[in-house]
Amino acid sequence: MKRGLLLVVLALPVAAQNELRFALHDEPKTLDPFLVADEPAEAIRYLTEGVLIRINRRTQQSEAELAKSWKISPDSRRITIELRSGLRFPDGSPFTSADVVKSFERLFDGSLHSPIADAFQSAKGRPKVAALNDHAVVMEFPAPTGSIERLFDQVAMVSARAEHRPAPGLGPYLIAEHKPGVRIVLKRNPSAWKQPPIETIRIDIEQNRDLELLRFRRGELDLIDKLTPDLYERLASELPGSAVDAGPTSDFEFLWFNMAPQAAIPEYKKAWFRSVAFRKAISEAINRDDLCRVIYRGHATPAAGPVSPSNQVWFHAARPVFDPADATRSLAAEGFRLQNGGLRDSAGNAVEFAIVTNAGSKSRERIAAMIQQDLAKIGVKVNVVTLDFPSLIERITRSLNYEASLLGFVNIDPDPSALMNVLLSSAANHPWNPSEKTPATEWEAEIDRLMLAQAESSDLRVRKKQFDRVQEILREQSPMICLLHPNALSAVSARVASANPAPSFPHTFWDFGHMMLHSMNARR
Amino acid sequence: MSRLRVAALSVLALVTLAAMLAPFWARSSYEVQFRETPDARPSWKFPLGTDALGRDRLTRLAYGTRVSLLLAPAAALLTCLEAAVLGGIAGFAGGRIRSIILFAADLFLTLPWLFLLIAVRACLPLNTSPELSVAITFVLLGALGWAAPARIVCAAVAKLRQSDFILQARAMGCSRARLLMRHLIPNVAPVLLAQIWIAIPVYILAEATLGMLGLGVAEPLPSLGSILRDLQGANLVAEPWQLAPAVVLAVLAGAFQLVLPREDYSV
Numbered sequence: 001m002k003r004g005l006l007l008v009v010l011a012l013p014v015a016a017q018n019e020l021r022f023a024l025h026d027e028p029k030t031l032d033p034f035l036v037a038d039e040p041a042e043a044i045r046y047l048t049e050g051v052l053i054r055i056n057r058r059t060q061q062s063e064a065e066l067a068k069s070w071k072i073s074p075d076s077r078r079i080t081i082e083l084r085s086g087l088r089f090p091d092g093s094p095f096t097s098a099d100v101v102k103s104f105e106r107l108f109d110g111s112l113h114s115p116i117a118d119a120f121q122s123a124k125g126r127p128k129v130a131a132l133n134d135h136a137v138v139m140e141f142p143a144p145t146g147s148i149e150r151l152f153d154q155v156a157m158v159s160a161r162a163e164h165r166p167a168p169g170l171g172p173y174l175i176a177e178h179k180p181g182v183r184i185v186l187k188r189n190p191s192a193w194k195q196p197p198i199e200t201i202r203i204d205i206e207q208n209r210d211l212e213l214l215r216f217r218r219g220e221l222d223l224i225d226k227l228t229p230d231l232y233e234r235l236a237s238e239l240p241g242s243a244v245d246a247g248p249t250s251d252f253e254f255l256w257f258n259m260a261p262q263a264a265i266p267e268y269k270k271a272w273f274r275s276v277a278f279r280k281a282i283s284e285a286i287n288r289d290d291l292c293r294v295i296y297r298g299h300a301t302p303a304a305g306p307v308s309p310s311n312q313v314w315f316h317a318a319r320p321v322f323d324p325a326d327a328t329r330s331l332a333a334e335g336f337r338l339q340n341g342g343l344r345d346s347a348g349n350a351v352e353f354a355i356v357t358n359a360g361s362k363s364r365e366r367i368a369a370m371i372q373q374d375l376a377k378i379g380v381k382v383n384v385v386t387l388d389f390p391s392l393i394e395r396i397t398r399s400l401n402y403e404a405s406l407l408g409f410v411n412i413d414p415d416p417s418a419l420m421n422v423l424l425s426s427a428a429n430h431p432w433n434p435s436e437k438t439p440a441t442e443w444e445a446e447i448d449r450l451m452l453a454q455a456e457s458s459d460l461r462v463r464k465k466q467f468d469r470v471q472e473i474l475r476e477q478s479p480m481i482c483l484l485h486p487n488a489l490s491a492v493s494a495r496v497a498s499a500n501p502a503p504s505f506p507h508t509f510w511d512f513g514h515m516m517l518h519s520m521n522a523r524r
Numbered sequence: 525m526s527r528l529r530v531a532a533l534s535v536l537a538l539v540t541l542a543a544m545l546a547p548f549w550a551r552s553s554y555e556v557q558f559r560e561t562p563d564a565r566p567s568w569k570f571p572l573g574t575d576a577l578g579r580d581r582l583t584r585l586a587y588g589t590r591v592s593l594l595l596a597p598a599a600a601l602l603t604c605l606e607a608a609v610l611g612g613i614a615g616f617a618g619g620r621i622r623s624i625i626l627f628a629a630d631l632f633l634t635l636p637w638l639f640l641l642i643a644v645r646a647c648l649p650l651n652t653s654p655e656l657s658v659a660i661t662f663v664l665l666g667a668l669g670w671a672a673p674a675r676i677v678c679a680a681v682a683k684l685r686q687s688d689f690i691l692q693a694r695a696m697g698c699s700r701a702r703l704l705m706r707h708l709i710p711n712v713a714p715v716l717l718a719q720i721w722i723a724i725p726v727y728i729l730a731e732a733t734l735g736m737l738g739l740g741v742a743e744p745l746p747s748l749g750s751i752l753r754d755l756q757g758a759n760l761v762a763e764p765w766q767l768a769p770a771v772v773l774a775v776l777a778g779a780f781q782l783v784l785p786r787e788d789y790s791v
Contacts, residue, residue, distance in 0.1 A: 210757055230576070230757045294562045294577060354650035359738035362753065366577055369743040373557050383651050384743040391646035403650060 018517040020198045020496070022223040022509065023206035023215070027181050032166045033156035034107050034114040039410070040205075043225075043506050047186055047201065049156035050170030050193070052081055052100070053149050057502035057510035060313075060414055062149045066095065066157055066170060066193060068135075076144040076458035083135045089159040090168040090191045097131035102160035104129040104139075116154050118421060122455070144456040146463055147415045172196045172512060181205055197516045201509075216242075216491055222517075223499070223508040224491035228363070229297045232489040244508075246488040246501040248301045248310040250411035250418075253367060255286075255355065256480040257404050259432040261440070264401040268349050273403075277334045279478040281327035285378045286371055288320050292484050295366045299489055303482035305471045306422070310485070310503055311414040314464065316471040320482075328378050343379030352381040353403040356395060359386035367483065368406055397434060405431070408486075412504050416467040417455050423447055423470065432479045443477050494518070532782035535775060540593050546586035554579065554587040555744035565763070572765050575754055585769055588746040591658055592728045592776070599666030600723035604716050606666075607673035612712070614674070615681025616704065626678065632671035637730075640668065642739055654745035661734065661741075665727050673719040680715045684708055721784040725777040732773060748773050 028041035033049045036042050052067040064070070070081045087095040107117050108126055120126050124142035131137050141148070159167055168174050170193065173186035186201040204221070206212045213231050215221045217239070227235065227243070236243035257273035258265060272278045288302035301309055304318040328338075335346030343351040355371065357364045368384040375382050387395070395402045411418055421427045425436040425444045439445035447470055454466040474480070488507045492499040497516045501507050509515065542549075551569070558564075558578035566573045572581035614625035641664055648657065684690055685708075693707055728748065734740040735749015743750075751769040758766045 228757060234757075234759055290559050294557075294559050352651060356650065361738075362576075362756070365738060365743065369577060370557065370559075372743060373555070383653070385650050386738050386742070387646055388642055388739065391642075401650075 018198065018495075019200040019202050020223070020509070020512075020515070020517060021202045021204070021221050022225070023204045023212050023221055024184075025205075025207055025209070025212075025226075027205050028184075031175070031178075033158070033169070034112060034116060036154070037115050039505065043203070043509075044175075044184065045154075045156060045171075046506055046510070047173045047512065048169065048171040048175060048189075051152055051155055052083075052157065053152040055150055055153045055413065055504075057504040057506075058500060060504075062153075067152075070149055072148055072458070074458075076146060076148065076456070077141045078138060079148045080132070080136065080138045083137070084193055085135050087170060087193055088191055089162070089170060090174065090189065091159060091162060093159055093161045095157070095159075095170060096134045097137045098134075099157055099160045100137045101129050101131055103155065103157050106158065107155060119151050119154075119417075122452075144458065146455050146457050147417060150413060150415055150417075153413070173201060176200075194513060196512050197514070198512065201512075213491075216493065219493065219495070222493045222496050225506060225508050227489040227491055229295070229299050229489065232299065232491075233297055235491055242491050242493060244490050244492055244499075244501045245299055246490065246503050246507060248308045248485045249488050249503045250308045250311055250414050250485070251408060252303050252306055252308065252411070252485050253364070253406070253408045253483045254303070254306070254431075254480045255282075255371070255404060255406045255483060256431045257353075258396075258400060258402055259440070259479065260400045260434065262400060264399065265403055268345060268347060269353065269403060272345065272351065272353075275334060276477055277330045278336075279481070281330045281378070282375065282380070283478045283481045284321050284327040284330070285324045285380075286374050286481065286483065287322050288483055289322065290374075291367055291370055294370065295363055296484065296486060299487040300484040301487075303484050305474050305482050306409070306419060306480070307416075307471060308414075308485040313460075314414060314416055314467055316468040318471070318475060324374075324378055331378070338379050341379060342381065350381065351379065352383070354383040354385050355404045355406050356385045356387055356392055356402045357406040358389050358392050360389075363486075364406055364408070371406075396431070397428070400434075407431075410505070414504075416451070416463070416470070420451060420455065423451050441477075443473050444479075447473055528782050532779040536779045536783065539589060539772065539776065539779075543586050543590040543593055546583065546590055550580070550583040550586060552580055552583060554584045554746050556580070566765050572768050573763075575751075581751075581765075581768065584746040584751055585772060588748045588751050588769070589772055589776070591741065591745070591747045592731060595659060595662035596724045596727040596731070597720070599662040599669070599727045600720045602663065602666030603669040603723050604673060604720050606670035607677050607719060608709075608712070608716055610670060611674035611677025612681050612704070612708070615678040616685060616708065618682065618685075622678065622682075626675065629671040629674050632668065635668070637665075637668050638733065641665070641734065645739060654742040658731075658741045658745065658747065661731065662727065665730050669723060669727070673716075673723070676715060676719065677712060680712050681708055684711055718784060721780055725780040728773070728776060728780075 024040040024043055026040045028044050029038045030036060030041050031044060033045045036045050050066045052065060053062050053070065054065045056063050066084055068082045068084045070079055072079050083097060089095060107114050122143050127139045127141040129137055129139045156169055158169055170191055172189055172192045174189045175184060176187040177185035182205060184203045188196060188199050209228060209231060212221065212224055213235065216224055232243055257279060259273050263270065292298065292300040292302055302320045304320040307315045309315050331343065336343050336351065345351060355368050357368055365386060372382040372384055396405050409422065421429045422431065424430060425439040425448050428435050433440055439448055450466045450470050454463040457463050488501060488503045490501045490508045492501065492508060495518050497518055498514050499508060500511045502510055556579065558574060561574055562576055562578040564570055564574040570580050572585065575581055610625050614622040644664055648660065690707055693703055731740055731747055732749035732752055735747050736753055740749040741747035748769055755766060755770065760767055
């Protein structure tokens, strides 16, 4: 009986005394919470920094963190936030509205060039933050802003009195050890407003995904975020309980043509790329079902646009069209003709273009190879060019010396405003024609108008209608040919209790506040 | 000729023959995607199974080997031509010319050739065909690899220059051109031949390295490097046939080393 009791006790989740272990695939580029632009740094920020309001990665609802509550004015121009009281930074200083104001001053500091600050930017400028009293702040926006509270998910609250940056904050964990390129060890932060059950998190830097899986199988790692489909399948066959498919993400893989007037490509190719019929024909000739089935082994959803079907609030229902015969008819109507198996335009130029993508991404290279074969069937010759990342970025953002590009978009927030930096014609990341001074086409002007209008509205129905129209324009014009939404594939060891992988990053450990570890002895 | 050399030569001949005749025996083109059977196990139709896109692994391996066996020797030949000219001039002229050439060789030896190749590749026109792109890669490998063999040729020529028969030829009034063509080059030829045999597997492995990084031959043309990339993430215990490209690469590199005559070329 005693033995039975002992086993039961050992089998209970043991909080605090164990260590959660997982790996990042790269060293974080920065530990400054305001300069985060890569996933590893985002993971560290998520675990070590306190934010006023957090988006629940599972429900996508906003939840109070360092904020006790918040109130948005009816005109959607002002948010008043009441702060939790009694909190202190690790340096002993109290958390007050002065820290919030200081955090935003730092975020909006032009010399910092924070990528997070762009989310607060509108055509009329940036918001102003002021303290109402020690535990309340108000943020005034120059224009009505939709889903204001969601903007706070990535803004870390830092101590106004800290002398060194970055300083330990109010997040659930503190960095206890950092060996660049090797590991980062996090310890529970005594200053956190809510203490997580797990005491220590050990994060190894492991670039090799095979080794990561091997270490997971050996029990050296507890979680794997973003498994590749082949490794997921392998794990699912070996340890079925450990492989988790959390469903379609909001991320998407897409192809676009260079439509910039100043692009260093022949004029006749620019004319093809500006032709809606040409772009739609290319889109129709790509078999997205095959891409999902063959490359992602079914763990992806064909995309008709940038919004994933899993984003039930904002998705405007549509199925991608695969119809090579119709593509050929559309091209013929535009003056393209087949000659000796190859397609030629009305001037006799052979239709051939190069797709550039980043070297090292097997899935993207495979997508390009399948597109190459699909387009060969309608007589279009595609050359696949893999470039190292800096060369690729140089071509698609600065020199504009490329014809078509294949890349992915990582999206954490399902709100349409998260696509502003891609869809606004003035945006630097507007893929097909970056940083336009004025919209080059009527339909881009309409997208700009609708995107800004939805961002300034607080009426969900109105916003949905406006964003639905944006999705329709994107389908009609096909400036970016969305291919698929990959699923969130992850691995969770049996040692981790209450893990709840979500489609949004960080998939496996977003819910660290509820995660617990079974003791190793209990498992044996 | 040792038995090992004969065996190595036979293996090389066999692999070369199989690779060169691939268009005649392969059941499908290396680019055809059988999308209903991705990652298929070996069968009568696909003796080495299919890759992730459903392409016949055996056909792709044969064509990939063909690329390496055609272009690596060409690149090695280019390297040795450069080495012969530059090393020969350095060794024959001596003095300041030798110092300048050897300084240039040292400079080339310190170049991070992999990054140089990546940089040059990034500058190529985007619509360069996969065949031309891989040819340019090997030409670059060949053009950049002259430094080490040139130093060896230089040392060989310098030593020959001091040898009795050369001294005698010079004493008899032999012209510099005749000295070079009749006496020096024939005597340095075995050294150059050895350098060619050494360079071939080096270039095959160099292409494989680029391919493993995803910076090798463009799709859909296969190469040993691009095929080897499939080993990443592969379950080799359950699917040992996926090791075939690694085996072919090892056999080729080993065979080229064994084919090298064991004679003493020290000069």
